[in-house]
Amino acid sequence: MEIKKGGSVSKLLADVYIPRMFKVKQIFPRPVIKSEDIPNVIRRELSQKKFSRKIKPGMNIAITAGSRGIANVAxxxxxxxxFVSSRGAHPFVVPAMGSHGGATAEGQLELLESYGITENFLKCPIKSSMEVSVIGTLKDGRKVVIDKNAAQSDGIIISCRIKPHNAFRGKYESGIMKMMAVGLGKQVGAECVHSQGMGKIGNNIELIGKTILKNAPILFAIPCIENSFDETCKIVGVDSSEIPDREPELLKEAFSNMPRIIVGKCDVLVVDEIGKNYSGTGVDPNITGTFSTKYVSGGIEVQRTAMLDLSKESHGNGLGVGLSSVITKRLFDKLDVEKMYPNCITSTVLESARIPCVAADDKEAVQFCIRTCVNIDKENVRIVRIPNSLHIEHIMLSEVYYDEIKNYPDLEIESKPEYMKFNEYGNLI
Incomplete structure (x- = not known):
């Protein structure tokens, strides 16, 4: 597809006014565990007798590692x-990421490596395979599977993050149960969880997760929760018997730590960069309000969204572009459908991979969104610009918000309004 600058589209957008923008700081609570303290926190948690007694000398222990951009994951x-090694057992890591990484063992290893999770760093093997073992059957006849290497181990430790999901609401969302049902299930298990559509995914995660707890050697979980600044703020051990009751409590805590765009409403949202390291759908809809399903709502109320670039950590997986109104040619050229479409086939959700309007550059993407907004004051268009959906402490607002900041005690002005600067190629500086 040819996207050229200076054609009829450029001419239609040339006179669209882009207002001045100013920087603000969003103020959120900030409980945090410093990176250097994390090993001691984990050692203290796992030294509790209910956990430590389960790890015996000579045992082969599988530890999960997912595909999300979790803070301090390595x-x-x-x-x-x-800790497992200190107990005389033999740990190994298994990628627990469903169909991510292009649904290949090599792609999942590549993802872990991009997060700093390597055999050299861990000093233990990483066993990456898409093979699964059947460990149970649901009442409707569906097979429950998990990673073959994990199934053959003497015990499995679930390491994950608990966080609100971006496409459904339920008792269990992104967390321990989902890591078992979808992550450990590899492509086959993930497809089973999603097979009845997003309206049933919450129920499937619970049914499959409880089947795995019953039939697989799950020892315990050690999930983390992050604060509004993408920082680790809680790490807690959860015994296998406690998972069904404890995870919903931790999910509520995760909800309370979620950041938000405080102004709540805008005409145009500009996202500098999307990527799998920010959210499973490139941007977190809980922040941006751009959801791929009807089973969840929230985030900022917005009419048009421009997404400008794709992170290198995504390796071409641009899921989330379909949630945008306009993307840039730069982002479009980085898309790798071999990395994107396996997720769609597995999840049955196609919306996040659809290609929206493509603009020649950043400037035209923003103008495209402004021009196509309806029922707004185009001389005082309300624009919010964020670097990505994970780091929103410092964001930019258009000038119309400037005199309204006094109404938002959790916003601090950090600069005077200035016009956005674009380079010779029309991209933001």
Whole structure:
């Protein structure tokens, strides 16, 4: 597809006014565990008798590692590995990420490596395979599967993050149960969880997760929760018998730590960069309000969204572009459908991979969104610009918000309004 600058589209957008923008700081509570303290926190948690007694000398212990951009994930994983080793057992790591990484063992290893999770760093093997073992059957006849290497181990430790999901609401969302049902299930298990559509996914996660708890050697989980600044703020051990009751409590805590765009409403949202390291759908809809399903709502109320670039950590997986109104040619050229479409086939959700309007550059993407907004004051268009959906402490607002900041005690002005600067290629500086 040819996207050229200076054609009829450029001419239609040339006179669209882009207002001045100013920087603000969003103020959120900030409980945090410092990176250097994480190994001690994990050691203290796992030294509790109910956990430590389960790890015996000579046991082969599988430890999960997922595909999300979890803060300190390499440090957390290594701390668990080190504790298992200290008990005389033999740890190994398994990628627990469903169909991510292009649904290949090599792609999942590549994802872990991009997070710093390597055999050299961990000092233990990483066993990456898409093979699964059947460990149970649901009442409707569906097979429950988990990673073959994990199934053959003497015990499994679930390491994950608990967080609100971006496409459904339920008793269990992103967390321990989902890591078992979808992550450990690899592509086959993930497809089973999603097979009845997003309206049933919450129920499937619970049914499959409880079947795995019953039939697989799950020892315990050690999930983390993050604060509004993408920082680790809680790490807690959860015994296998406690998971069904304890996880919903931790999910409520995770909800309370979620950041938000405080102004609550805008005409145009500009996202500098999307990526799998920010959210499973490139941007977190709980922040941006751009959901791929009808089973969840929230985030900022917005009419048009421009997404400008794709992170290198995504390796071409641009899921989330379909939630945008306009993307840039730069982002479009980085898309790798071999990495994107396996997720769609597995999840049955196609919306997040659909290609929206493509603009020649950043400037035209923003103008495209402004021009196509309806029922707004185009001389005082309300624009919010964020670097990504994970780091929103410092954001930019258009000038119309400037005199309204006094109404938002959790916003601090950090700069005077200035016009956005674009380079010779029309991209933001």
């Amino acid at each position: 440090i957390i994983t290594k701390a668990i590995v080190d």
